[in-house]
Amino acid sequence: MATIKDIAVRAKVSSATVSRVLNNDPTLLVTDETRNRIVEVSKELGYTTVRKRRNEQKLENVRSPRIGIILTCSLEEEEDGVDDDPYFSIIRQGVESECLNQGIYTNKIIRSSDSNQEQIMEDIDGLIVIGGMNLSLLNRLKDTLNNIVFINYSPDEDSYDSVMIDFRKATTSAMEHLLNQGFKEIGYIGGSESDDSDNNLVVRDTRLTIYEEIMKSKGIFRRDQVFIGEYSMTQGYMLMKEAIHKGNLPEAFFIASDSMAIGALRAIQEAHLKVPEDIAIVSFNDILMAKFASVPLTSVKVYTEQLGRVGVKLLLDRINGREIPLKVTVPTKLVIRDSCGAKNKLDS
Structure with missing residues (x-):
């Protein structure tokens, strides 16, 4: 290993x-010339300072934390979701x-369907x-694992960290945008999820709840204009076909995910209707596909990747x-594109 004396001899300066x-x-x-010469010689000889060597040794002795990631979907569902509804992906x-x-490489993927979750x-x-x-x-883990962060879910904010979006504020911004456009008949297309409990109970979507509250407050809520399925x-596509077949279509729809909205666009086009001329749409998530849909979607932008990054921190x-x-x-923020009709009004 090169020493300070070796560098001093070659650089023609003192060891000090x-x-x-x-x-x-x-x-x-x-002089800068002398400083640069010393640095270059030290690099050529592969010299590292004692301080740097000590820091490197400390880093080697620090074990990277081992982090587990629980996913509620199966591997097959996640792979399908990459192309269909990539929100959780x-x-x-x-x-x-x-x-x-952060230099952490010891991640462990755990799926809710795994039978040996606790062992993993x-x-x-x-x-x-x-x-x-x-x-x-979760109750069984309380005594052995305190460091748990939930993303897109908050079962107990007095005990566990969580990273969320404000679904109330986000949904309200979408609905107010449609109402400010003058639409009074606004339908809803959305999905449902299970709570991943032993009873596999269906969880009511906050977006649907807020939609109903706003429409009822205006005295214009209609149960027959609400269509619920799965997030795909x-x-x-199927729910919009059902709405079209039923007749008396609303002037606009709030659709709870971009993926569902893209499917709905196809059904509307097959019925020879136009967006936004016949039906205006505001959707949710603002995934990459929303910008490149057959009619670019006005959508509530969720900073999805940032949710994951904040969770790690x-x-x-x-x-x-x-x-x-x-x-x-x-x-979140509302991104205005063609599907709601507002952009056309601004351009005219």
């Missing part, structure tokens, strides 16, 4: 000068990207739950000793 240059001594007065990408950014989680330091979680499993393109903070649980709300 070499030491002070390589340790960035601000009080040392030398993008959150997972955000988690994994931030782990890499025995040797992890923290857990990120994307979506829901079986509450009986196929279901969006919260978990590392918790592992490092924070005891107070935090609930972080990531903002």
